[in-house]
Amino acid sequence: xxxxxxxxxxxxxxxxxxxxxxxxxxxxxxxxxxxxxxxxxxxxxxxxxxxxxxxxxxxxxxxxxxxxxxxxxxxxxxxxxxxxxxxxxxxxxxxxxxxxxxxxxxxxxxxxxxxxxxxxxxxxxxxxxxxxxxxxxxxxxxxxxxxxxxxxxxxxxxxxxxxxxxxxxxxxxxxxxxxxxxxxxxxxxxxxxxxxxxxxxxxxxxxxxxxxxxxxxxxxxxxxxxxxxxxxxxxxxxxxxxxxxxxxxxxxxxxxxxxxxxxxxxxxxxxxxxxxxxxxxxxxxxxxxxxxxxxxxxxxxxxxxxxxxxxxxxxxxxxxxxxxx
Amino acid sequence: xxxxxxxxxxxxxxxxxxxxxxxxxxxxxxxxxxxxxxxxxxxxxxxxxxxxxxxxxxxxxxxxxxxxxxxxxxxxxxxxxxxxxxxxxxxxxxxxxxxxxxxxxxxxxxxxxxxxxxxxxxxxxxxxxxxxxxxxxxxxxxxxxxxxxxxxxxxxxxxxxxxxxxxxxxxxxxxxxxxxxxxxxxxxxxxxxxxxxxxxxxxxxxxxxxxxxxxxxxxxxxxxxxxxxxxxxxxxxxxxxxxxxxxxxxxxxxxxxxxxxxxxxxxxxxxxxxxxxxxxxxxxxxxxxxxxxxxxxxxxxxxxxxxxxxxxxxxxxxxxxxxx
Numbered sequence: 001x002x003x004x005x006x007x008x009x010x011x012x013x014x015x016x017x018x019x020x021x022x023x024x025x026x027x028x029x030x031x032x033x034x035x036x037x038x039x040x041x042x043x044x045x046x047x048x049x050x051x052x053x054x055x056x057x058x059x060x061x062x063x064x065x066x067x068x069x070x071x072x073x074x075x076x077x078x079x080x081x082x083x084x085x086x087x088x089x090x091x092x093x094x095x096x097x098x099x100x101x102x103x104x105x106x107x108x109x110x111x112x113x114x115x116x117x118x119x120x121x122x123x124x125x126x127x128x129x130x131x132x133x134x135x136x137x138x139x140x141x142x143x144x145x146x147x148x149x150x151x152x153x154x155x156x157x158x159x160x161x162x163x164x165x166x167x168x169x170x171x172x173x174x175x176x177x178x179x180x181x182x183x184x185x186x187x188x189x190x191x192x193x194x195x196x197x198x199x200x201x202x203x204x205x206x207x208x209x210x211x212x213x214x215x216x217x218x219x220x221x222x223x224x225x226x227x228x229x230x231x232x233x234x235x236x237x238x239x240x241x242x243x244x245x246x247x248x249x250x251x252x253x254x255x256x257x258x259x260x261x262x263x264x265x266x267x268x269x270x271x272x273x274x275x276x277x278x279x280x281x282x283x284x285x286x287x288x289x290x291x292x293x294x295x296x297x298x299x300x301x302x303x304x305x306x307x308x309x310x311x312x313x314x315x316x317x318x319x320x321x322x323x324x325x
Numbered sequence: 326x327x328x329x330x331x332x333x334x335x336x337x338x339x340x341x342x343x344x345x346x347x348x349x350x351x352x353x354x355x356x357x358x359x360x361x362x363x364x365x366x367x368x369x370x371x372x373x374x375x376x377x378x379x380x381x382x383x384x385x386x387x388x389x390x391x392x393x394x395x396x397x398x399x400x401x402x403x404x405x406x407x408x409x410x411x412x413x414x415x416x417x418x419x420x421x422x423x424x425x426x427x428x429x430x431x432x433x434x435x436x437x438x439x440x441x442x443x444x445x446x447x448x449x450x451x452x453x454x455x456x457x458x459x460x461x462x463x464x465x466x467x468x469x470x471x472x473x474x475x476x477x478x479x480x481x482x483x484x485x486x487x488x489x490x491x492x493x494x495x496x497x498x499x500x501x502x503x504x505x506x507x508x509x510x511x512x513x514x515x516x517x518x519x520x521x522x523x524x525x526x527x528x529x530x531x532x533x534x535x536x537x538x539x540x541x542x543x544x545x546x547x548x549x550x551x552x553x554x555x556x557x558x559x560x561x562x563x564x565x566x567x568x569x570x571x572x573x574x575x576x577x578x579x580x581x582x583x584x585x586x587x588x589x590x591x592x593x594x595x596x597x598x599x600x601x602x603x604x605x606x607x608x609x610x611x612x613x614x615x616x617x618x619x620x621x622x623x624x625x626x627x628x629x630x631x632x633x634x635x636x637x638x639x640x641x642x643x644x645x646x647x648x649x
Contacts, residue, residue: 221424222427228420229414229442230414231415243433
């Protein structure tokens, strides 16, 4: 992979981020609701002078384009502004919460890809078999069931009826001072249910997609060649076929990453996971513009990074794409 | 002496939406060590199915070997357990396919693909296998084999890819090499080079070759013996010169008449009228009857059997009755 290609991709990514920042800013200003009213409400009542002074203090009385310029210039210098509600820098609010969100989202992504592709490959081996039927039914259910419902059902089943996993949170309070490996194990223990809840929708999609993709690849001439040289079935499936079937899976994985982040918002709420999702949800209700925009900024940044990684993995998966841009 | 590979009365059926069709209806063939057997016929006559059955690569289902026997050095392959077949595939019987453009895996280097074939059947280190692969690429006439071994298939031309396929097929010195239309997708000049290479390989490695083709020109250049197939049956079998010079079956004659000759400008290219009938519509009579100018009532009623009537064995009532 050439470094100029990587540079160009990162350049496009930055340009895209600028667009995202501007769009977020304008969209939120277009939405109904006045932050000054909410802030004044929190302070215990709103007179017209009070609203004016709040607007003055937060710069909300300036023309929108001027506000936009101030915001974009701030972001370019790494300043995401101050939360209307917390009176803290947005960057700090997010820094405290982005770790758990990344952990949740990346775990869910890896879980759904690994399990989904594995199920899909098994299903493709016998397209009319039991496994194949199971994958189809499971995929339909997984896609149709809302993620918060799955989360609640899993909590009832595995945290209440059979208390194998903790109900909520990311860490047990009583283990705060334990050794690092005990704490790590504790976090993983807490992670399983929310990650699986989030993974289940996408897992089903990957299973279906890899089944279809594998079926197509398994009919190709080079699979016959692999069998003709005496390759065992396991190697035919997982080495010869899967590498070729990976491209559409990678494409979808890159696209799904954004959906995964919005799904994380719901899952974090259900499991009381201390991530960005909860912050976003509350900030929208509070009309806390800088915080909403900060969360959206980081969510978009994660999607842009995921897309760059997808592009890089394309080239790993398909040598025909190397040396082209 | 028993033949190296002996196919006897092989029946292969497929379940299709038209019901069960018989793709091979009692095919018998044999090939001896160091010999080249040409199998000719139009598309859909069962040549490739015969090859795939021999490799144990008929997709089952929908396919099924309904009867008969395939013996390699006396060992029965029909019904042999899958791991035994896998051990033989690529080692004792190898195959070259029609489409070099799509028969190599696009995501692995050609060197790795050949090395894999070696490692599947021989206890050698990956490094040694790759070195062997480079040596094989050199043997099949690929220039700067060391660099080409690190190329991916899309970086090579069609002719090069077919050479790679041949290198892969002969990597374990197979006893039988099946070449299924190995030159159909290639330029004419490259075709000749590939045939020369196959001849050399046969001389060096002593393999028996089954050359599947619809090209009588290729047969005259390569084959010692010829079996002509039509609609899932062998309808004529003899030495290559006998079939080329004295074709018995009207279908064989038709195939030979189709060879265009240079300097023969007096008439247009010949063709055999009609097409191979769909297998599910085959009746009781001779499958070629509808396309045959010599067919009579008996031909439409009764299936002719392969038997020596005239010069050499052919399955034709007309030949038997001396009408043709």
